[in-house]
Amino acid sequence: MDRIPENALWVRFPRFIGDSVMIHQALAPLRTLGRELVAWGPAPVMELLRGTAGYAAAVADPPAKPNAFAMAGLLKAHRAQGVVCLARSQRATTAALLARLPLRVGWSEGMGGLICSRSLRFKSLAGHQQARYGELLRAAFPGLPETPPLPFRPRPDAQAAADALLAQVSFPFAAFSLGAMSANKRLGAATWIALGRMLLDQGHSIVLLGSTREDLACARTLRAELGQVHDLAGRTSLAVAAGVIRRASTLFGNDSALSHLAAACATPTVAAFGPTDERLSAPLGEQVEVVRHDGLACARCMSCRCRVAGHPCMEGIRAEDLLAAMPEAAEHGLAERVS
Numbered sequence: 001m002d003r004i005p006e007n008a009l010w011v012r013f014p015r016f017i018g019d020s021v022m023i024h025q026a027l028a029p030l031r032t033l034g035r036e037l038v039a040w041g042p043a044p045v046m047e048l049l050r051g052t053a054g055y056a057a058a059v060a061d062p063p064a065k066p067n068a069f070a071m072a073g074l075l076k077a078h079r080a081q082g083v084v085c086l087a088r089s090q091r092a093t094t095a096a097l098l099a100r101l102p103l104r105v106g107w108s109e110g111m112g113g114l115i116c117s118r119s120l121r122f123k124s125l126a127g128h129q130q131a132r133y134g135e136l137l138r139a140a141f142p143g144l145p146e147t148p149p150l151p152f153r154p155r156p157d158a159q160a161a162a163d164a165l166l167a168q169v170s171f172p173f174a175a176f177s178l179g180a181m182s183a184n185k186r187l188g189a190a191t192w193i194a195l196g197r198m199l200l201d202q203g204h205s206i207v208l209l210g211s212t213r214e215d216l217a218c219a220r221t222l223r224a225e226l227g228q229v230h231d232l233a234g235r236t237s238l239a240v241a242a243g244v245i246r247r248a249s250t251l252f253g254n255d256s257a258l259s260h261l262a263a264a265c266a267t268p269t270v271a272a273f274g275p276t277d278e279r280l281s282a283p284l285g286e287q288v289e290v291v292r293h294d295g296l297a298c299a300r301c302m303s304c305r306c307r308v309a310g311h312p313c314m315e316g317i318r319a320e321d322l323l324a325a326m327p328e329a330a331e332h333g334l335a336e337r338v339s
Contacts, residue, residue, distance in 0.1 A: 002050065002057035005036055006079040009103070010059075012092035013041030013049070016181075017238065017257035018281070019129070020045045021152075021264050023086045025284070026133035027054070028149035030084075030141060038080070040092070048238035048261075051155030071095035084140070086133045088122060090115055105140040129281050151266035154242040162236070162243025166207070169230050173205035175245055176222075177253030177262070178233065179215040182304045185255045186214070187272050187314060189221045194319035195252065196226045207248065208233050209241055209258055250326050255281075263288045268327040274313035275303055289325040293317050 011027065013020045020041065031037065031054040039049045043060040050058040059074070066074075072095040075083065082103025083096035093106040093115045106112050108119035118140035125132040138144045154162075166173075176196070180186045196206050206226065208219045210233040219233040236244060242261055245251055250268045253259035255278075259271040263283030271283055273292045277300040282290050292299070293316030 002059070004038060004057045004059060004078050007081050008036040008038045008056055008078070010038045010040045010075065010080045010083050010092075012083060012085040012087060012089070013039060013045045014087035014089065015042045015045070016087075017045060017048070018260040018283075019087060020048075021257065021260040022130040022281075022284075023133060024049065024152070025149040025264055026086065026130050026137065029134070029144045029147040030137055032145060032147045033141070038078075044238055048154070048242065050239070051157075052153065053150075067091075068094040068098060072098035075099040075101060082117075084137070086136060103140075105136065107136070128279065128284065130284055149264070152242060152261070152264040153246070154239040158237070158239035159243040159246070161240045162247070165232055165235065165240070166230075166244060166247055169207060170205045171247075172203075172249035173207050173230070173247075174199050175207045175209055175248040175251040175258075175262070175267075177251055177256055177258035178208060178210040178218045178222075179212055179258070180254040180256045183214070184275050184303070184305060184311060184314065186218075187254055187317065189218050189225075191315075191317065191319050191322075192218065192222055193225045195322050196222060196229065198319060198323050200226065200228055204249065205230065207244060209236065209244065210234065252322055259283045270322050270325045270327075272314065272317050272322065274311075274317070275300065287327040289327055291317055291321050291325045293321075 013023060036056045039055045039058040046058040046060040049055055068091050075095060076099045080101055082101050083092050085092040085106040088107055090112055093104045096104040097115050104117045106116040106119055107122045112119055120136050120139055125135055206229045208229055208231045215233050219231050223229055223231055242265060245262045245267050246265050248267050251262035252270045255273050255276045259269055260283045262269040263285040268287040269283055270289050273290050278290045293313050296313055299313055
């Protein structure tokens, strides 16, 4: 277990991995100030962040969801200096109030304005979610420098495990991130198969990534149809998946955690968006391309369930659209990523 320093600033991360990646990226200016940060949140997210640059420790929640009193006890035991909660939850800032910490940074919706010592109203801000995180940090820490995030790098043992899994993979390879939080954000297997055939014809290898039962079922279908794929679905932790993604020439994904992680790793990324508004939550990066089937009255409905026959916003995205969106820089920098 990491040694947890006293008098550190604890940063609360949510269970939503894409949001956690955006929070990590938004914290870049705070890390440059030399503040000792402790990452704190659900175990899968802490497994990703443990041992990465910028955090003195990563503290995982217990299996049972902790309440504010238990969280306050943890903060007091380690003499935390304060809590930064960029996620839209008030448990961590409530815990900081119970622990009598002077610095409590969060959102002012609900009772947040009374709980937090520094807060803004999330819904009153404009623009991308990650930019809103940055605005709250600048409000809480005046004079915070404008520092762009560095590419995410997993800890060395996770990268070594990823490289071992890729030992039999020919470069360059494209990674397919098959998963998404809800079914209506997923590309269909037929689209993945068509894209896979095009990439194989161009000399790319293909590596499959995912974790849920639906991801594994999709991976089986792709293996049966394409044959020449390397199936890592269900075989990697988040940190090891980051190591795999770092080596990819391109990641193709849905609106999903791994698309955000690929963008954070500075891997060229093509993300398919349908019901979600990419203007608020798309992966960010110079080598990120978002593909969507526009011209639909139902576009950006933000619904978890599609009520339109044929689910046109995702089913209308063609493999050709995804391939055409592959960033021109997909091959540039490959030597650095495989070194």
